[in-house]
Amino acid sequence: MGLFKSELIHSYGPWKGLNDVEAATLDWVHWFNTARPHESIQDLTPIQAEQTHYTHRTRVAEAG
Known part of the structure; x- marks a missing residue:
């Protein structure tokens, strides 16, 4: 809540x-x-982290 208030509410009011x-x-x-x-995820965005995760899973599955 504090981050939300400082980044949005107080900054743009x-x-x-x-x-x-x-x-x-x-x-x-x-x-x-x-x-x-x-x-917490090496400065990746959540979308980048998810793409990395699924790319790794696919490569592991293909390697068998």
């Missing part, structure tokens, strides 16, 4: 109304879950 906050929140959550590099 003042807000005109609840609808503006809700729309910005949806965009921020989408960015956070798909495009933001995460330190």
